[in-house]
Amino acid sequence: MSVARGDSRSPIGPRGKASTDKRRLILDAAVRVFARQGFHACRVSDIADEAGVAYGLVYHYFASKDEVxxxxxxxxxxxxxxxxxxxxxxxxxxxxxxxxxxxxxxxxxxxxxxxxxxxxxxxxxxxxxxxxxxxxxxxxxxxxxxxxxxxxxxxxxxxxxxxxxxxxxxxxxxxxxxxxxxxxxxxxxxxxxxxxxxxxxxxxxxxxxxxxxxxxxxxx
Amino acid sequence: MSVARGDSRSPIGPRGKASTDKRRLILDAAVRVFARQGFHACRVSDIADEAGVAYGLVYHYFASKDEVxxxxxxxxxxxxxxxxxxxxxxxxxxxxxxxxxxxxxxxxxxxxxxxxxxxxxxxxxxxxxxxxxxxxxxxxxxxxxxxxxxxxxxxxxxxxxxxxxxxxxxxxxxxxxxxxxxxxxxxxxxxxxxxxxxxxxxxxxxxxxxxxxxxxxxxx
DNA sequence: CGACGTTGACTGACCAGTCAATCTAACCTG
DNA sequence: CAGGTTAGATTGACTGGTCAGTCAACGTCG
The missing domain is CATH 1.10.357.10 (Tetracycline Repressor, domain 2)
Incomplete structure (x- = not known):
């Protein structure tokens, strides 16, 4: 299930596009949202908003809210x-x-x-x-x-x-x-x-x- | 299972309407349903079904699912x-x-x-x-x-x-x-x-x- | 120009809570 | 005691809102 794990290869990537790892961003945002509102009470859009990404991107990286x-x-x-x-x-x-x-x-x-x-x-x-x-x-x-x-x-x-x-x-x-x-x-x-x-x-x-x-x- | 609690005041009640205590029936059913499916995952209709009463009766005795x-x-x-x-x-x-x-x-x-x-x-x-x-x-x-x-x-x-x-x-x-x-x-x-x-x-x-x-x- | 990252409007399902109708029984009253 | 009145108990179809998950389109990088 978990996709790439050790991909935070420092900022020295071949093509230093190392902007930000959106997947990680989503996970970290989810922690904050889950802690604040609880898993059941929060919406997937809350996670996306907190992470500053579009709603759909959560589903690009994770199959479901549960998987997060x-x-x-x-x-x-x-x-x-x-x-x-x-x-x-x-x-x-x-x-x-x-x-x-x-x-x-x-x-x-x-x-x-x-x-x-x-x-x-x-x-x-x-x-x-x-x-x-x-x-x-x-x-x-x-x-x-x-x-x-x-x-x-x-x-x-x-x-x-x-x-x-x-x-x-x-x-x-x-x-x-x-x-x-x-x-x-x-x-x-x-x-x-x-x-x-x-x-x-x-x-x-x-x-x-x-x-x-x-x-x-x-x-x- | 344990039916009436402390309210089956024997036959001496002014209004002896003490038939089966539906409220108690609902509470006991809710315990089973919550334990089996979890509070969030179960529906109010599950509780009513388990208790053998109509959906609406749950709301006659309790203001909300939470209150149960x-x-x-x-x-x-x-x-x-x-x-x-x-x-x-x-x-x-x-x-x-x-x-x-x-x-x-x-x-x-x-x-x-x-x-x-x-x-x-x-x-x-x-x-x-x-x-x-x-x-x-x-x-x-x-x-x-x-x-x-x-x-x-x-x-x-x-x-x-x-x-x-x-x-x-x-x-x-x-x-x-x-x-x-x-x-x-x-x-x-x-x-x-x-x-x-x-x-x-x-x-x-x-x-x-x-x-x-x-x-x-x-x-x- | 192709592959993948990214977007966000949309939909289909689900369900808590409402409500008007019906039932039951206690308690009148003549 | 028959018939009438009323308050509460009981019913379940229906509604309004919510939200997880989809998807077609767009962006961008190599």
Missing amino acids: LDTLFLERWNVMLEFIREVDSEPIAVREKLRAIASFIVDSYRHDPDLMKVIIVEVTRAANSFGNTHIDTIREAYDLIGGMIIKAQEDGVFKPEIESRFAAMAFYGAIEQLLTGWIFDLLPDEDEYFERAKWLVVETVCGGLETKASEQASVT | LDTLFLERWNVMLEFIREVDSEPIAVREKLRAIASFIVDSYRHDPDLMKVIIVEVTRAANSFGNTHIDTIREAYDLIGGMIIKAQEDGVFKPEIESRFAAMAFYGAIEQLLTGWIFDLLPDEDEYFERAKWLVVETVCGGLETKASEQASVT
Whole structure:
């Protein structure tokens, strides 16, 4: 589906026509519009207007309104999956891995709140329509985290009696709810709080999962 | 399924018109339809059909499609708020309070998965539509939980360095994500797992929040 | 001059909400 | 108690507006 991806070949193209990548322009505009009005409430013309292109051009690059959202979601989610896999392959403690993941997600929000809002509100939450379409992609993230927890249990760092899938969901859910808190303006969003939020999630979840034996005094 | 609520005032009503409560019929049908197709994707006629009443009757009892969802949400959320307040007023340990809340939410799902699905998917996380409308009602639940945590911190049971609002969000988020896991069929939903899920959330969150000093061996 | 990027008016489907008509039953009144 | 009155419950065809997606034409670059 996604057409050209790595085509932003810097401005030094053979024929420096590098005006602007309209496709990208549309995607970026869509993020803003979806975040502001919601996917269902906005019209395709809103996206076109926001991007400053003609209505029809949206359909030149995307087969449907849905595909615009699909593209945004997959782009971002795959970056995250890539990151999680990378973290997982490193020889560090679970606690560090989970901290890295929490950091990544929180920083993703900090870097582009609109995009994260769209992904959480419009995709992750939508059990019907989109959620169902991407359920396997979403699941992959949970599975990766679950895998880390299983490994930690085998190593005796985490309590074995806690079902890994449940722990993974709880961990991810805690983070997502913090983002939801920021999205809904229920939590203060100063820089300081972002950092403490990362710490809180890891501290809380790990604190409850770790065995007494593994009292690694690596507490900040 | 549960028919009349509190309005089947027995035969003693002045105007004993208490035939079948069509309003209730419509609400219950709406839950099923919203859960199956999603609020946006379904038509008002779907609700009427599911309820076995004429299209127009929906508008006799409700001003709009929105109001049907509003009603469902408020009905249920207020029951939960009531429960939380009640729990809060009891002289028991935080751990017990949180366990009671987790139990209540999980059991709510077990008792009526469709309704909880609708509330979570269509309201609680819908930042652009209903979520925004009901933000204050939703927030009240978070605030109540936050209050419990503050109190526990003052009593020296929970670590004081963790911002209560953040902890409350993390706690609620963990539970909600477990429900999401069941909704999306990502987690096994046998009876045994519901019980363990309650235990997991409380154990995990409290484990991380409690101070070393409060090592109350009340672990199951 | 051919290929592709770009435009925006148009259309066909869809659906929330309206409304006038019909039905039901409580409650008169003689 | 028959017949009449009325208020609410119930019906479903219809309307008005909205919008996703189409398409024929135009632009521009190489």
